[in-house]
Amino acid sequence: MNSPKTIAPRSESRKLLSLPTRQAEQLFQSYEKQQQLEILSATRNPKSREKLYYLVPDCTELIQESPTEDVLQVLDTMLGTGLASALLPCLSNEQFEELLDIAVWRDGKLDEESLDLWLFELSECERDDLGRLLRELDIRLLAALLHGRVTLQDLHSSMLLEVGYLDPSSPAIDYADERSRAICNAIWEADDEIFRTFIRELFAIDTEGDVEAELAAAFDAVQADRAARVAARDKEAGIDVTEADLIERVDLESLMLDDDEDDNGTDK
Incomplete structure (x- = not known):
């Protein structure tokens, strides 16, 4: 069996980005998957990397085998446009x-x-995809964020919820803005049980004597869970510098990261 042809990932990236789309697709798809991943990794401009992902009919495997930070850079360029919803399901x-x-x-x-x-961006996803992703989202965080933007009119709302009569269009729910309404509609359409859990969390916050203290407690609990996940990932990856250590030791604002480097340019 012949071994894959050795390539220079950065040079191949430039070549692909300079070709007409159809030719670029044919060339990129001729590479082994590992070579495709090497080319993607060598392409440091997020918008250029996005173009490369689209050179295959389904980029799910490439995205799932790419470092999360690299994928995040690509998605971050689309935030607020609704376009990230095309890649989030991958x-x-x-x-x-x-x-x-x-x-x-x-x-x-x-x-x-x-x-x-x-x-x-999540609310713009197909509902099956959204339902899957919502199950990975801490609903306490969602409730804490939307508290004050999504409000229940009175205590009778909980009764409507328990008997299954409460949905995003119910007059018992008020919205402070259209985005919060759209998010709630999307959650309901994706998974009505997650929507009910979200409303229960909102109701729990509203019925506490000290709402601010309850919100702070919710944020603290979510933050602690997140810190535990980060620590577990770091341990698995063999990283012994904590996030707090990094912040203390490194002035991140002083780092000059050239993410906007032109991948069509020449090596320096």
Whole structure:
């Protein structure tokens, strides 16, 4: 059996990006999968990497075998456009969980604006795909984020919920904005039981005597679970520097990461 032809991944990336689409597809699909992954890894511009993913009929395998950080860079360029919904379903459950653990936290704290954008992208997914991904999302986090934007009018709402009469169009639910309404509609269409769990979490927050304390407790619990997952992944990967250590030792703002490097250019 002949061994795969040796390639220079960065040079091949430039060649592929310079070719007409049909020729690029034929060439990229002629490579072994490992070679395709090497080319993708060598392509540091996220938008260029996205173009390469689309050179195969179904990029699910390539995305699932790519580092989560590399996939996140690609998805991050699409946030807020609805276009990320085309690639999100390609993620494995484990990748999606890891992606959120990276993408919606800053210095160990929840980035609510980022989470809101990711929820919007999720709401644009096909409902079967959304249902699968929602099962990897901590519903407490969703409830804490949307608290105040999705409100139950009165305590009778819980009775409607328990007998199955509460859905996103119910007059018992008020929405502060159209995005929160769209997110709730998408959750309901994808998995009505997850929607009911979400409403129960909202109701639990609202019925506490000290709502702010309950919200803080919810965030703390989610943060602790996330920290445990990150620590477990680091241990499995043999990483002994914690996220807190990294923040303490490295001034991330001072790092010049040339993610916008032109992959069609020449080596420096």
